[in-house]
Amino acid sequence: MNLKDFGFFDIDHDRLGKLQKPYKIYAELLDETSMEQFHDVLSQPFVTYGALMPDAHAGYTMPIGGVCATRDVIVPQFVGFDIGCGMCAYKTEYTKVEIEANAEIIYNHIVERIPLGFSTHKNHQPMTIDLPLSDLASHILETSGRKQLGTLGGGNHFIEVGYGSDEKAWIVIHSGSRGFGHKIASHYMLQAYLEKNPIEGRLEKILEDFAARNRNLAEHNPEVYEKALHKFTLKTQVELNKKIKLDNIKGIYGLHVESELGKEYIKDQKFALAFALENRKKMIETIHTILNDVLGGSHEFDHTDGEKFINRNHNHAEYCEVRGEWIHRKGATHAEEGMSGVIPGNMRDGSFIVRGKGHADSLASSSHGAGRVMSRNRAKASVSLEEFEAAMQGITGTVDEKTLDESPFAYKDIFEVMELQKELVEVVEHIKVLINVKDNAKSRY
Numbered sequence: 001m002n003l004k005d006f007g008f009f010d011i012d013h014d015r016l017g018k019l020q021k022p023y024k025i026y027a028e029l030l031d032e033t034s035m036e037q038f039h040d041v042l043s044q045p046f047v048t049y050g051a052l053m054p055d056a057h058a059g060y061t062m063p064i065g066g067v068c069a070t071r072d073v074i075v076p077q078f079v080g081f082d083i084g085c086g087m088c089a090y091k092t093e094y095t096k097v098e099i100e101a102n103a104e105i106i107y108n109h110i111v112e113r114i115p116l117g118f119s120t121h122k123n124h125q126p127m128t129i130d131l132p133l134s135d136l137a138s139h140i141l142e143t144s145g146r147k148q149l150g151t152l153g154g155g156n157h158f159i160e161v162g163y164g165s166d167e168k169a170w171i172v173i174h175s176g177s178r179g180f181g182h183k184i185a186s187h188y189m190l191q192a193y194l195e196k197n198p199i200e201g202r203l204e205k206i207l208e209d210f211a212a213r214n215r216n217l218a219e220h221n222p223e224v225y226e227k228a229l230h231k232f233t234l235k236t237q238v239e240l241n242k243k244i245k246l247d248n249i250k251g252i253y254g255l256h257v258e259s260e261l262g263k264e265y266i267k268d269q270k271f272a273l274a275f276a277l278e279n280r281k282k283m284i285e286t287i288h289t290i291l292n293d294v295l296g297g298s299h300e301f302d303h304t305d306g307e308k309f310i311n312r313n314h315n316h317a318e319y320c321e322v323r324g325e326w327i328h329r330k331g332a333t334h335a336e337e338g339m340s341g342v343i344p345g346n347m348r349d350g351s352f353i354v355r356g357k358g359h360a361d362s363l364a365s366s367s368h369g370a371g372r373v374m375s376r377n378r379a380k381a382s383v384s385l386e387e388f389e390a391a392m393q394g395i396t397g398t399v400d401e402k403t404l405d406e407s408p409f410a411y412k413d414i415f416e417v418m419e420l421q422k423e424l425v426e427v428v429e430h431i432k433v434l435i436n437v438k439d440n441a442k443s444r445y
């Protein structure tokens with residue numbers, strides 16, 4: 001694949017060098033937007049180091065496939081909208097032959113039982129997370145978030161059933177914290193911006209109007225009034241967050257980790273990471289039950305078995321004791337020495353189980369996938385359905401005109417990407433695809 005045909009260019013190391021910040025780029029070429037974004041990231045006074053993985057491509061503010069270290073500042077933009085988005089893989093007791101013989105039935109059951117795209121469950125789902133979170137995040141969780149547990153989402157999120165070198169079947173999930181995490185991320189990105197660019201009177205004026213309308217309640221039943229005011233404030237904050245388009249906000253805005261907002265973001269991000277993991281676990285458990293039902297087995301799903309169950313997210317910020325800094329990974333897989341991870345390729349080429357090598361130059365990170373070479377619009381305009389169908393021969397998947405933007409042709413060659421990061425991760429297993437479910441499948445939800 002010649003990336004220059006897709007708008008990727010030689011990296012301008014002279015320009016980056018003038019910033020006098022250490023960095024490492026594992027990609028051979030970059031698109032122009034990624035180059036600008038990485039330059040802007042390194043330009044920030046609180047950023048001490050930056051790295052780009054071999055799948056790097058343009059994102060929001062910071063390239064996807066980007067990693068950086070910051071001192072005393074945490075940047076919601078550097079984590080992204082889908083906090084905790086990541087991969088889970090689970091090795092089952094079933095075989096390639098069993099899955100192949102029942103692929104269509106299994107696919108249909110998955111589509112029937114797991115909400116896809118914007119769909120959610122009708123009711124709140126049980127949850128085992130016991131972590132603190134802010135009042136706003138709690139409001140989002142209880143109004144819509146818990147209905148999203150065990151749902152896939154859209155875009156490049158997927159469910160796969162495949163097989164490894166021993167022909168044992170694996171369940172692989174790519175999903176994140178859904179709308180719950182997106183609302184949290186949007187809120188803190190906006191608050192970080194408003195700290196530097198205050199908008200006078202927006203929330204204050206709305207709350208003043210509320211107080212004027214409810215004077216009698218405040219006077220005669222202040223306890224009920226305070227509860228109503230608190231609930232109204234949270235609801236209004238979420239609505240205001242939607243109205244200000246973050247795409248129109250230029251610049252990078254961080255939160256000091258000792259500030260009230262910084263502490264609140266760190267707390268809510270931690271909860272969203274746990275939410276994203278629970279979301280993936282619920283889907284794998286559902287699919288494992290489907291396999292038992294269809295194939296007549298009675299195997300138990302055991303997420304505590306570290307040999308069978310692997311979880312690794314690729315959107316987070318975490319404190320590094322060794323550096324005394326915050327490591328932000330946006331579309332980059334954590335890859336400490338000996339750490340297991342999952343790196344997906346595309347709908348056709350499957351996923352890789354990897355073991356990290358803890359490479360310092362990458363801030364102990366690796367790619368989170370292959371990386372896009374085509375925008376969604378370009379893929380839909382330039383890839384034919386016939387080409388897509390031919391590429392997916394032998395795979396039971398969501399293959400239609402609506403998923404052309406997720407076809408293998410829209411991505412870099414995953415085998416070339418894995419070659420570029422040999423010093424970052426060791427490949428333990430290549431999981432080949434038998435079933436692939438995307439959000440355009442006809443779900444009953």
